[in-house]
Amino acid sequence: MKELPEWYYDELIQVGTDYGSEDEVLSYDRKMATIRNIPKEAEIMCQLINIQPGDEILEIGCGTGEFSIELSKHCKQVTALDISQKMLDFAEKKAKSRKRENVRFVNAGFLTFDSGDEVYDAVVTQLVLHHLPDFWKFIALKNISSMLKSGGKFFLKDVVFSSETPDFDSYFSQLFRTMPPETDEKIVEEMKLHIKEEYSTFDWTMKGLIEQAGFRIEEYEHKNGFMATYLCIKE
Ligand SMILES: C[S@@+](CC[C@H](N)C(=O)[O-])C[C@H]1O[C@@H](n2cnc3c(N)ncnc32)[C@H](O)[C@@H]1O
Numbered sequence: 001m002k003e004l005p006e007w008y009y010d011e012l013i014q015v016g017t018d019y020g021s022e023d024e025v026l027s028y029d030r031k032m033a034t035i036r037n038i039p040k041e042a043e044i045m046c047q048l049i050n051i052q053p054g055d056e057i058l059e060i061g062c063g064t065g066e067f068s069i070e071l072s073k074h075c076k077q078v079t080a081l082d083i084s085q086k087m088l089d090f091a092e093k094k095a096k097s098r099k100r101e102n103v104r105f106v107n108a109g110f111l112t113f114d115s116g117d118e119v120y121d122a123v124v125t126q127l128v129l130h131h132l133p134d135f136w137k138f139i140a141l142k143n144i145s146s147m148l149k150s151g152g153k154f155f156l157k158d159v160v161f162s163s164e165t166p167d168f169d170s171y172f173s174q175l176f177r178t179m180p181p182e183t184d185e186k187i188v189e190e191m192k193l194h195i196k197e198e199y200s201t202f203d204w205t206m207k208g209l210i211e212q213a214g215f216r217i218e219e220y221e222h223k224n225g226f227m228a229t230y231l232c233i234k235e
Helices: 022-035 038-048 066-071 085-097 134-146 168-177 185-197 203-212
Strands: 056-060 077-082 103-107 120-126 148-159 215-223 227-234
Touching: 022 066, 022 085, 038 066, 056 066, 066 077, 066 085, 066 103, 066 120, 077 085, 085 103, 134 148, 134 203, 168 185, 203 215, 203 227
Parallel strands: 056 077, 056 120, 077 103, 120 148
Antiparallel strands: 148 227, 215 227
């Protein structure tokens, strides 16, 4: 982990949901297995960023490791970072139980990872960047750019608010009012905590941050007014 000056943002402190808690790790893993098809997501990602068998990929904020493990079936090596040691312990056990030996788990994040001389063919981060305030998102994006080979791909998925939403008060009130009654209460609580305490930003801010950090946005998609994906190329 990099030694950083005292004035640096402390990314090791969990913001919003506490992914450093053992209960949260188990519950997150179960929840994702129910609501996502991660092997399929990894396959789609491989096509999207044209992953080759010899590629070295960095995933930032790997959580319980499912996506890194799936990616590792399509490339030479995945380096999977997370600031939560509990998440990493869980992910590492999962990788061992599935006999995936080409995933390296490292306790570090966007700001603290020391890549040494390593440069990656692609960097992926999903549902993580909103843990940093905007200024630090920019520093994180610059770090990512510096760890990518020239022309390397960067895939970002995160909760990003849409500039097409005319009024956020009524947008969120309506969102919570119209959720299906069977929605898990914990998911609703987490969504509220996300809006209240985490640092999701606007689409126009995110676009500026990505471009100023030295990327060209090749593909962009925004779903449901809050879930954005960006496929970026290092210029
Ligand atoms: C919502 S989970 C997403 C996990 C996984 N990427 C996924 O798509 O399921 C957020 C994860 O990001 C980690 N995290 C939070 N801040 C981080 C940072 N600054 N750098 C790296 N990981 C971070 C948390 O510990 C947690 O495991």
